[in-house]
Amino acid sequence: xxxxxxxxxxxxxxxxxxxQLAKNFDAGVANFWHALPQQVYAELAxxxxxxxxxxxxxxxxxxxxxxxxxxxxxxxxxxxxxxATTAKPTFLREDLLVQVQACDLVAADEVIARLDExxxxxxxxxxxxxxxxxxxxxxxxxxxFLQHSTRIGPYLTxxxxxxxxxxxxxxxxxxxxxxRERQKNHARD
Amino acid sequence: xxxxxxxxxxxxxxxxxxxQLAKNFDAGVANFWHALPQQVYAELAxxxxxxxxxxxxxxxxxxxxxxxxxxxxxxxxxxxxxxATTAKPTFLREDLLVQVQACDLVAADEVIARLDExxxxxxxxxxxxxxxxxxxxxxxxxxxFLQHSTRIGPYLTxxxxxxxxxxxxxxxxxxxxxxRERQKNHARD
DNA sequence: TCAGAATAGTCAGATCCTTGAGTATCATGA
DNA sequence: TCATGATACTCAAGGATCTGACTATTCTGA
Numbered sequence: 001x002x003x004x005x006x007x008x009x010x011x012x013x014x015x016x017x018x019x020q021l022a023k024n025f026d027a028g029v030a031n032f033w034h035a036l037p038q039q040v041y042a043e044l045a046x047x048x049x050x051x052x053x054x055x056x057x058x059x060x061x062x063x064x065x066x067x068x069x070x071x072x073x074x075x076x077x078x079x080x081x082x083x084a085t086t087a088k089p090t091f092l093r094e095d096l097l098v099q100v101q102a103c104d105l106v107a108a109d110e111v112i113a114r115l116d117e118x119x120x121x122x123x124x125x126x127x128x129x130x131x132x133x134x135x136x137x138x139x140x141x142x143x144x145f146l147q148h149s150t151r152i153g154p155y156l157t158x159x160x161x162x163x164x165x166x167x168x169x170x171x172x173x174x175x176x177x178x179x180r181e182r183q184k185n186h187a188r189d
Numbered sequence: 190x191x192x193x194x195x196x197x198x199x200x201x202x203x204x205x206x207x208x209q210l211a212k213n214f215d216a217g218v219a220n221f222w223h224a225l226p227q228q229v230y231a232e233l234a235x236x237x238x239x240x241x242x243x244x245x246x247x248x249x250x251x252x253x254x255x256x257x258x259x260x261x262x263x264x265x266x267x268x269x270x271x272x273a274t275t276a277k278p279t280f281l282r283e284d285l286l287v288q289v290q291a292c293d294l295v296a297a298d299e300v301i302a303r304l305d306e307x308x309x310x311x312x313x314x315x316x317x318x319x320x321x322x323x324x325x326x327x328x329x330x331x332x333x334f335l336q337h338s339t340r341i342g343p344y345l346t347x348x349x350x351x352x353x354x355x356x357x358x359x360x361x362x363x364x365x366x367x368x369r370e371r372q373k374n375h376a377r378d
Numbered sequence: 379t380c381a382g383a384a385t386a387g388t389c390a391g392a393t394c395c396t397t398g399a400g401t402a403t404c405a406t407g408a
Numbered sequence: 409t410c411a412t413g414a415t416a417c418t419c420a421a422g423g424a425t426c427t428g429a430c431t432a433t434t435c436t437g438a
Contacts, residue, residue, distance in 0.1 A: 002284065002394075009290040019416045027280065032290045034280040036396070041417070064403060064416045076294060083295040086306055087284030091216065091223040092353050095191065095276030100349075101198040101221045101342045105265060106272040117275055146367050147374065153290045156367070160289075160360050164281050167352045175345050178335050185336065191424070208386045225426065230387070253386045253433065 003043050004052075005082045006033035008075050011053060013154065017066040018044050031132065032157035044069060052078050100175060108179050115176040122169035129162040192232050193241075194271045195222035197264050200242060202343065206255040207233050220318065221346035233258060241267050289364060297368050304365040311358035318351040 009032070010016070010024055021044070022037035024030065035043075047053040052075035055067040071079075096118055103111040136155050137145045146152055198221070199205070199213055210233070211226035213219065224232075236242040241264035244256040260268075285307055292300040325344050326334045335341055 002282075005284070005287045005291075009287050012291060012294055017416075022417090030280060032286040033282060037417080038397095038419085039395070060415090062404065063414090066416060079291050080295045080299075082284075083288045083291060083299045083303065086303060087288065089285070089307060089310055089357075090283050091219060092350060093191075093222060094279050095194070095271075096278070097221040097346045097349060098195045098198050099272045099276065101346045102194075102201060102268050102272060103342045103345070104340045105201055105342075106269045110269075110272045114272065114275060118278060121278055147370065151293045152367070152371075153292045153294075156292070156364050157286045157290045159363075160286060160356075161281060163356045163360060164353075167349075167356050168278075171349050171352055174348075178341070178345070181336065182341075206386075211387090226387080227389085227427095228425070249385090251434070252384095255386060 001082075003033070003035050003039055004047065005079060006035070007040065007043050007047060008052060008071055008079050009033075009153075011069055011071045011075075012079075013151065015068045015070040017058075017068050019066060021069070028128075031129065031154070031161045047075070051075075096172075103175075103179065108183055112176050112179050112183075115172045115179070119169050119172035119176065122165045122172060125165040126162060126169060129158055129165060133158055133162065192222070192224050192228055193236065194268060195224070196229065196232050196236060197241060197260055197268050198222075198342075200258055200260045200264075201268075202340065204257045204259040206247070206257050208255060210258070217317075220321065220343070220350045236264070240264075285361075292364075292368065297372055301365050301368050301372075304361045304368070308358050308361035308365065311354045311361060314354040315351060315358060318347055318354060322347055322351065 006025075007021065010021060016024070018041050019037075022035075022040040025033060025035040025037075025040055027034055044053065044055070048055055048069070052072060053069045054072050055069045057065060058068050059065050096114060099106075099111055099114055133155065136158065140149075145155065149155075195214070196210065199210060205213070207230050208226075211224075211229040214222060214224040214226075214229055216223055233242065233244070237244050237258070241261060242258045243261050244258045246254060247257050248254050285303060288295075288300055288303055322344065325347070329338075334344070338344075
């Protein structure tokens with residue numbers, strides 16, 4: 001029951017096609033959940049069968065036809081019920097952590113390379129999330145926006161994503177610096 | 190092939206029984222990977238079949254017999270190969286993020302309650318990881334430890350876990366404060 | 379003394395996520 | 409003009425993870 005509520009939450013802001021929805025859950029852009037198109041389409045079918053979303057066919061001349069989905073009242077009710085349950089916290093589960101855990105017994109330069117890669121990737125995502133936040137906020141200050149906007153959910157989740165990638169970047173840079181320092185010292189022996 | 194390397198990495202520091210290993214991967218303590226006992230036992234069986242770990246039976250009087258496992262040279266080689274491959278970064282995938290994403294359309298006090306719960310949980314984990322780092326470091330300063338210890342992998346991964354839970358705590362507190370502020374404003378209207 | 383937790387595992391089933399392929403049409407750039 | 413990419417989906421199969429139950433003994437606290 002995980003993706004289920006994520007799809008409902010993604011449909012709160014606009015009526016979307018499965019394709020657009022799938023794009024929103026793409027690895028590059030997703031700011032509060034990630035899923036592959038196959039999962040999104042399958043979940044949409046289940047949600048529609050359960051009456052939590054309703055789809056309507058949109059006929060297009062120049063493009064393939066598509067189905068647009070929106071959340072039903074039952075769907076809002078389901079989200080409400082979901083918000084009332086305590087979700088169990090998930091744990092960091094990253095291959096990079098495993099590689100760093102083993103860093104003393106494998107070639108250090110390989111691990112340093114992995115850390116540099118990740119630091120660069122995380123830095124790019126920091127840029128991306130930063131820009132996204134700017135766009136959502138518009139010309140308002142953050143305080144103003146958070147106090148007066150009628151819709152702050154996407155902004156708050158994006159803030160979490162930003163902090164996550166900042167932490168990834170800082171940690172990766174820190175670890176890489178330490179391992180490099182140790183390589184220098186080791187070379188001197 | 191995810192848990193595979195995590196188990197190998199966990200066995201680098203000591204020969205462990207499946208039971209001890211499973212405890213290390215428990216939700217409460219795990220600092221670089223999490224898995225259930227069932228997964229750990231199954232993975233150990235596969236690793237032993239593939240010659241990456243070797244197990245020996247230890248007969249006990251007062252307790253059930255157990256099998257102790259250690260990494261073989263082949264296992265170290267596999268870790269080496271793994272460290273040379275770029276792992277794809279994983280994305281935050283938290284039910285709490287979905288709940289916050291939907292916070293404007295569901296009862297705000299429910300979401301505030303979820304955020305308070307998570308902040309308290311994260312604060313407890315910060316304490317836990319802080320203490321763990323102190324224990325690993327012993328009486329050395331962090332700089333001293335990181336420069337001269339022969340084994341820093343577990344320390345570095347624990348640092349990441351600490352930063353993760355600090356970020357969770359701060360974000361949850363921040364969101365809860367904003368939602369409370371908005372409730373006050375809304376009540377005035 | 380008696381329930382409950384800890385030690386040391388195993389088994390089956392369901393769900394969730396990923397890999398990989400495939401269909402069909404249309405717009406865009408070299 | 410021709411390959412590439414975007415739109416808009418679908419299907420099958422495998423791997424990973426989680427839920428829940430089960431065995432059997434021993435130590436510990438109320």
